[in-house]
Each structure stands twice: as structure tokens, then as C-alpha cells.
Amino acid sequence: EVPDIVAAIGAALGDGPLTGRHAIVTSGPTHEPIDPVRYIANRSSGAQGAAIAAALRDLGARVTFVTGPAAVPPPEGVAVTRVETAREMAEAVAAAHPADVAVFAAAVADWRVENAAAEKMKKGTGGLPVLAFAENPDILADVAKMSEGRPALVVGFAAETEDVVAHARAKLDRKGCDWIVANDVSPETGIMGGAENAVHLVTATGVEDWPRMAKGEVARRLASRIAAELGTG
């Protein structure tokens, strides 16, 4: 669309609405090892996170893109840090500050396997496995609650399979972030791994229900809203 083209040209010329701003974007799943060959994963393709990073780049932002093992390649023109586990992602995010905005689009595993094995677990020797879990760092809450150097805008994602908006509102309060982009990832929606997304933008003041649209369009809308919020759009 014309405004996007104008914005992209502006960014290329060094005067996009987010020129001089630094954005951190996380994307993709995390993998939590069980042993050297097995791991716990999730169905995030990384498509939405990659599109958001590209859209922020197109508005002139310098983007640090922290990605788990995603199916979708990272966009060009962003600084990519590849990680596997939630703890690695937390470290990479911590190393990326200061930033003006942080968008946590990754589907981070809430738990890791505390008793991950150094050698492949064998069938039959000891019967069924007993996995002990430990909570992973809460990257969104940790950044949202930074006492010094907090990004001006902290955006979380909520991938839900039921009561999407109610869960997102509760998450906004619990995490202390500014916005939650919430969506329904029930298998029947086809959103996880698909090309489209239908999101609700939950803020302190209300909820916007965006119609189902291409993930690239969700990204461009979100990037425009971010630029407006930072007073640059």
C-alpha cells in the first residue's frame, strides 16, 4: 500500500518514523532438551515474529531479532541472534538493551526439563521416564518490570486456545506489559504455521479486534501503532 511504500522509502533514506529507535523482537519456538536427541517443542513457525521485525525495520528501526529454531528464515537487514532454549533467549534479550520497544512474539516454553540427560535415555532400562520440570525465566515480565532502562513500550503475545481476550487481559496485568497481542491458536483455526492471523490488541484502555488478515499485514499495522505510540508515527 502507498503509505507503506512511502514509509519504506523514507526508512531507506534514513528518515522513517522509527529511525534512530532500537527494537527488540523475539520470534519462533524454543526447544527444551530432554536428552541429546529428544526435546520439547511447540508449533510456532516464527512467521509472525519475522514479519514484525521486517515491518519495524521498514519504518527505520534498528532491530535486534532473537529467534528460536523457526521454520521461517529471519528477515534481511536485522541483527539476528539464534537461540534454542528459553534461558538462551532470556540472555540474548538481556544483552540487547537498551531498547525503545520490545515485542515478544516468540512462543517461549514455560518450563524446561530439569533432569535433562547427557546420554540418550534408553527404553526398557528403568521403564518410563520421569521428567522433572523447572520454570523458565519469564522474559516478558522481567523486561516489563525492569526498574531501570525499561523500554518505553513492552508488547507481549498471548497464544490461547480458549477465552482468548480474558486470558490476554489477565496476562497484561500479571506481566506488567503495555500491550498484549492475543490470538486463538486452536488447531482448527490453522493460524499456527499458517499465513494469516486474527488478533486482538489488548491495552490498558481497551481491546481492538482486528479482522483476520495476512501475518505481514498484522505486522505492518502493529509497527504503525508502535511508531504512533512512541510519538514518531
Added chain:
Amino acid sequence: EVPDIVAAIGAALGDGPLTGRHAIVTSGPTHEPIDPVRYIANRSSGAQGAAIAAALRDLGARVTFVTGPAAVPPPEGVAVTRVETAREMAEAVAAAHPADVAVFAAAVADWRVENAAAEKMKKGTGGLPVLAFAENPDILADVAKMSEGRPALVVGFAAETEDVVAHARAKLDRKGCDWIVANDVSPETGIMGGAENAVHLVTATGVEDWPRMAKGEVARRLASRIAAELGTG
């Protein structure tokens, strides 16, 4: 190589050494759901299984290729059945008989999550998850021990991270299969997900240590050995 080319031409003309024979090949990882978005996976790319299916096809075999969610696409010219879980793979294999040879190259999860949740598990509501596991069907042993209609040759794989040959010999005895193709998948070998493989072919009568070579070459050697064993090579 010239013998391969001759074989491929022969197969195309309908007189390859395995023409008229039916091969079942499994490949790739399985994914075992935890809830609608999380699952347990493993690092199999499906590259070795796909290469074996292609090599058997090139010798004239009709190939049923049962594949989990692999990173590598299935070869052309084989009948593909896509599955996700070990139980789905077992059903697809059971439906594919009778066969002259079965090659179980898939990295099948030994266990599934017995208490997999229909809705996404929430962080904080109930603390850490408790996953109860159940044993998956043992596809290799079930086929190797068929009382009627057993394939003449049943080949298993053993991906190990220590004591590779000893574990493979024990697996051969325990499963009742004819051959085990064993390899070391320790992360430092780079074999899982890589282009090469270094295998040991364990049979009732001995062990052959094959040098490290491209996965396609491992596949062609194995297919030639299969044709010889079936009295057609």
C-alpha cells in the same frame, strides 16, 4: 557410479533387481502432543530414511514411505503416508503389509504423553506440569515378530550416543529383527541433521563398520545389500 546408473536404468525399464518387490520404509521423527501447541520431538531430519526409500525405488522396488514431520521432503515415485505420532506410524505400517522388506529408519518416540491436554496448559494455574508417560507401540519388534506375513527382511535402526555396537547387538536380539543399522548421534558428530552418516551394519553373523559417507551413499549400499539378501541383487 556406473553400477547405480545401470540399476536405475534397469529399474526404469522394469527390470531392476527389486522389480516386483514391495518395501516399507519409515522415516523422520514422530511428534507426541503434550497439549494443542506443545509436543515432544526429536532431532531426526528424515534425510537418511528418504535416501533409503529413493535407493530402493531406484532398484525397482515399489516403496511405501511412512514419514513423520521431517525436515526433508519425501522422494518422488514412492507412495507417501504422512503421520505425526508413533501410534499413527504403527497403524500406517500395519496397513502397508504384505511387504518383502521393511526398513525402520524413523526415530520413533518410545513414549507418548498419556495425559495430553485438550486445551493449552496454563502457566501458574497448578504450578509445574506433571506429565504421565505411556509406552508407544514397538513398531520394529511388532513387525519382526509377526507370526504370519512377516517381511523376509526386517531392518531396524539404532541411534545411540554411547556403546553404539553393543547397544545395537542387544537391540537385534531383543527386537527379533534381521539387521540393525547403528550410528552414533552424539551432538559432536553432527550426524543428526547433517549430510553424512557413519554406520555399523549389525547382523546375526557379524558387524560391518562402514566408513563415514554421504547419506545417499549409505542408502545405495544398504539397498544393494537388501537386493542381494532377497536373492535378486
